[in-house]
Amino acid sequence: MKIKENQPLKKYNTFGVYAKARYFVEVLNDTQILEVIQLDNCKRYPKLILNGGSNVLFTRDFDGVVIKLNTKGIELIEDNNDHVLVKANAGVVWDDLVKYCVGNDWGGLENLTMIPGNVGAAPIQNIGAYGVEQQDCFSELEAINLETGRKETFAKNACCFGYRDSIFKQGQKGKYIITSVTYKLSKDPQYNIKYGSIEQELKNMEVRQVSVQTISDAVRRIRSSKLPAPEEVGNAGSFFKNPVVDKSKYYKLLDSNPDLSAYPVDKTHYKIAAGWLIDSLGWKGKRRGDAGVWHSQALVLVNYGNATGQQIFELATDIKNSVLDAYDIGLEMEVNII
Numbered sequence: 001m002k003i004k005e006n007q008p009l010k011k012y013n014t015f016g017v018y019a020k021a022r023y024f025v026e027v028l029n030d031t032q033i034l035e036v037i038q039l040d041n042c043k044r045y046p047k048l049i050l051n052g053g054s055n056v057l058f059t060r061d062f063d064g065v066v067i068k069l070n071t072k073g074i075e076l077i078e079d080n081n082d083h084v085l086v087k088a089n090a091g092v093v094w095d096d097l098v099k100y101c102v103g104n105d106w107g108g109l110e111n112l113t114m115i116p117g118n119v120g121a122a123p124i125q126n127i128g129a130y131g132v133e134q135q136d137c138f139s140e141l142e143a144i145n146l147e148t149g150r151k152e153t154f155a156k157n158a159c160c161f162g163y164r165d166s167i168f169k170q171g172q173k174g175k176y177i178i179t180s181v182t183y184k185l186s187k188d189p190q191y192n193i194k195y196g197s198i199e200q201e202l203k204n205m206e207v208r209q210v211s212v213q214t215i216s217d218a219v220r221r222i223r224s225s226k227l228p229a230p231e232e233v234g235n236a237g238s239f240f241k242n243p244v245v246d247k248s249k250y251y252k253l254l255d256s257n258p259d260l261s262a263y264p265v266d267k268t269h270y271k272i273a274a275g276w277l278i279d280s281l282g283w284k285g286k287r288r289g290d291a292g293v294w295h296s297q298a299l300v301l302v303n304y305g306n307a308t309g310q311q312i313f314e315l316a317t318d319i320k321n322s323v324l325d326a327y328d329i330g331l332e333m334e335v336n337i338i
Contacts, residue, residue, distance in 0.1 A: 001025060001032050003041070012053045012068060014116055016234035017309040019058035019338075021048075021066040028070055030144065030151070030179055036067055037146055037177075047146065048338065049177050051090060054117035054236050055125060056336045059309040069120055071179065074100055085139055087182040090120025094127075102216045107189020108137035110212040111198070113219040116230060116237050120178045124168040125334070126161045130219060131195030135161040137183040143176035151179065163271075164241050164334055191215060195263075197222055226297045234303030235294065239316060240274040240331045253327065274331055275299040277323050291315045313337060 007024030010016055023041055027033050036042055046064035050056070071091040078085035084106055088097045094117050098109045111132035121127075122134045123141055138161070141154050160167040168176060191210050193199045201218040202210065228235055245253070250270040254260050257280070261273035278284065278298035285295040290307035293315070294300040301312055320331045 001027065001035065003039070007066070009053075009058060009062070009066065012050055012066075013056055013058060014052065014054040014230035014234060014236050015057055015303050015309065015312065016230070017058050017303060017307065017312070019309065020061045022061075022063050023065040024068065025065065026068040026070050028072075030071070033067070033069075033071075033144055033177055033179065034149055036065075037144070037149060041065060042067075047174070049120075051118035051121040052093065052116060054230070055121055055334070056338055057236065057309050057312060058338045059313050060338065062338060067177070069118065069177070069179075071120075077182065082187060084185050084187070085182055086185060087180055088119045089180050090118060090178050092119045093117075094119055094122060098216065101183075101185055102212050105212055106185035106187065107191070107212045108132075108183065108185040109134075110216040111192055111195075111219060113216045114223045114227075119181050123159060123161075123178065123181055124166055125164055126166050128164070130198055131192045133161070133163075134183075135159075137185055139182040139184045141178055141181045143178045146175055146177060152176070163244070193218075227300060228294060228302060233294075234305075234307075235300050236335050238274075238299045239301045239333060239335055240278070240299060240320075241334050242271045242274045243277075243329050243331060244269050244271050245329065246270075272329065274323075277327060277329065277331070278319055281319075281322050281326055283319055283322070288315055293319070309338075 004024045007021045009019045009021055025036055027036060042065050048062055048064060048066045050066055050068045069091045071089040073089045074092060074097060075087045076084060077087050094115055097119055098113050101109050111130040115127050115129060127134050138156050142151055144151050193215060198218050201222055202214060205218060207214045244265055247268050250262060261276035262270045265271050275298045283293045284298040286293045290304040291311040292302050292304055294302050301316055316333060323329055323331050
C-alpha cells in the first residue's frame with residue numbers, strides 16, 4: 001500500500017477528465033482501509049471514496065485524500081430451496097456480480113446488466129434500470145465508520161433507499177466506507193420485462209422461453225445500442241434523474257405534449273422521462289468542443305476526448321436551465337460533482 005501525491009485521476013473516472021488528487025491510495029482489503037483512515041493526512045484532509053469512478057465528475061483537483069477501493073471477491077453465504085444470499089466486496093465490478101448471478105440462474109439483478117461502476121457504489125446511488133432497483137434484492141451491507149474505525153452492518157430499512165438515493169447521499173454522506181453488499185436472489189424469480197423495450201427486444205431475439213439469462217442478454221443488447229462504452233467515449237451513464245411530478249402537473253404537460261414519456265409512480269405522481277424532456281428541446285447530439293450529449297440517448301453526457309469536467313458541468317447546467325424554462329421542471333444531476 002503506497003500513498004501517492006499529486007496523482008492524476010483521469011484513468012480513475014469514466015468521464016476520462018483530467019484532475020489530480022493531493023493524496024491517493026489504493027486499498028485491497030479492510031485492514032488497509034483501517035490503516036489509511038488512521039493516517040494523519042487522512043484525518044487532516046477531506047476524503048473521497050472512489051469505486052469504479054462511474055458516478056463522479058471532477059471539475060477541479062481534489063485537495064484531499066482519494067481512497068480507491070480495489071477489494072475483490074464474491075461469496076455465496078446462504079443457499080436454500082428458494083433463494084441464495086450473495087456477498088460481494090465493494091471493489092467488485094457491478095456487471096461482474098450480475099454475470100455471476102445470471103450464470104447461476106439466480107434472479108433479481110438481470111435488469112441491472114451493464115450498469116457501470118462497482119458494487120460499493122450501488123447502494124449509495126440505489127442504482128436502477130428497466131423497472132428494477134438494487135434495493136429490490138438488497139439484504140444488508142457492511143461499512144466502516146470513518147470516525148470510529150468500527151465496522152457496522154446496515155439492514156435495508158436503515159439505508160432509507162429512495163429513487164437514486166440513500167442515507168449515504170444524505171445524513172451519512174462521507175461518513176462511511178461501504179466494504180461489502182449482500183443480495184438475496186431468487187431461484188424462482190418473477191421476471192420484469194414490461195419496462196422499456198425489454199419485451200420487444202426479446203421478440204427481436206426470437207426468445208421462446210424467458211430466463212434471467214435471456215433478459216440479461218436483451219438488456220445488454222439494448223444498452224449497447226444506446227450507450228457508448230466509457231473506454232471508447234467518456235461518460236457516466238445517465239447524468240440526470242427522471243423528475244417526479246404530481247398528477248395535475250403531469251396532465252397539464254400531457255395536454256400540450258401528447259407524446260410525453262412518463263410512468264406512474266403511485267396514484268398521485270408520475271415519473272417524467274428526463275431524456276424525453278432534453279431531447280424535445282433539441283439537445284440530443286449537441287456538441288460543444290469535446291463536451292456533448294450522446295446522439296442516441298439524451299440522458300448521457302459525454303467526453304469526446306479532451307473536454308474538462310467544468311465544460312461538461314456547464315453543458316449540464318445549460319440543459320437544466322432550458323428544461324426549467326420550457327417545462328418548469330427542475331432536473332437533478334445524478335452524477336456527483338467534485
